[in-house]
């Protein structure tokens with residue numbers, strides 16, 4: 001039965017679209033307001049990352065609305081990290097057990113698929129080029145700018161869901177209310193996207209089913225495959241200092257820097273210098289805030305509630321998991337918005353704080369540690385432990401990425417406990433074969449059995 005409460009979702013990005021579908025399935029009428037034009041009819045470009053790593057928490061949410069299989073057809077499984085050193089030598093690190101993968105998906109393609117589904121729902125109305133300017137929190141009156149006509153107008157939904165991203169205008173309005181906690185911190189690094197085009201025969205110029213990393217200590221480049229045979233590279237690089245975005249000012253400087261630091265891939269990037277100067281530098285921010293809800297009238301979710309840096313590939317996955325959790329609460333508490341929002345916040349906040357911290361930590365692992373032979377040995381040892389004690393040990397990466405039943409905060413706590421055990425164990429291990437030594441096995445029995 002259709003419900004009369006008027007719901008509005010601010011932001012028609014990944015999380016806003018998915019949420020609107022969940023709300024419609026519960027029988028609500030939903031208006032979605034999106035600042036940009038309809039991306040299915042306009043080439044918007046210049047947005048955030050071109051492709052994203054989708055993993056189990058995200059898949060779970062997509063399965064619920066029946067599009068996981070369709071998206072999987074255009075997603076590229078990445079089974080392992082491939083590390084490229086300065087001499088072009090490769091080393092490898094599987095992401096999980098045999099057959100486990102994270103998936104490279106097109107941000108635009110996924111958003112379009114979700115918009116198509118939303119448009120097909122009779123109770124969802126999509127409003128493009130409508131920009132939230134301000135919310136009068138006491139009344140839910142929203143000032144909206146129609147970016148086509150330049151005219152402002154107002155809407156006043158019963159309940160507002162803010163999925164308007166990291167720079168949420170709804171959150172900004174809440175920030176002006178009493179006792180609203182807000183913190184943001186930027187990394188001293190920005191990112192720039194660059195392209196490895198397809199080979200002349202249309203194939204991939206690097207191993208297709210992998211996430212490639214060029215770890216260089218203080219900075220790094222990564223590359224994810226696209227279905228058209230290209231790779232999108234992302235250079236995570238300091239804003240200032242040497243080297244930095246600031247220090248590379250000319251075409252010659254860019255070319256010689258890349259040839260020296262990323263020699264194996266530079267030859268595959270014919271438009272390197274042009275892209276380097278044309279493509280924007282994106283910033284990397286963590287945003288934490290509380291409360292996420294204002295009585296039973298307004299709820300923040302997705303990046304609007306918890307923007308994180310991209311190094312665990314979990315921002316969108318966490319936003320989709322928000323929707324999964326909220327869906328369960330909607331079923332459980334029906335129209336009791338106060339209870340739904342309060343419970344949602346209580347359940348999610350410790351978990352999104354945990355993944356925010358893990359994401360910052362993973363930057364250090366990716367740019368630096370994965371180039372360290374000792375670290376790679378530790379990873380090999382860890383997979384042996386997992387095989388020997390499957391009930392007592394699961395690598396942190398697997399808990400975060402492949403185990404949607406383990407909340408992020410629990411994964412972080414387990415990971416810290418395991419790290420402690422691993423530190424002690426590695427004292428006995430100099431090479432992979434040492435794993436079978438009696439003292440190693442004894443140590444493991446003491447700590448795990």
Ligand code: FAD
Pocket residue numbers: 010011012013014015016033034035036048049051052053054130131132133163164165166167168169191234282301302303304310312313314315316317318319
């Ligand atoms: P957004 O995707 O930001 O969507 C917000 C929407 O609201 C947009 O459509 C925007 O136009 C609209 N909007 C904004 N302001 C207004 C307004 N005032 N009025 C109306 N509409 C408005 N996550 C992963 O899971 N895996 C990855 O591999 C990954 N890689 C990333 C790489 C990079 C470089 C970056 C920056 C992020 C990455 N993320 C990744 C994170 C992911 O992009 C975000 O977590 C995800 O996009 C959040 O979705 P969202 O819908 O909450 O916000």
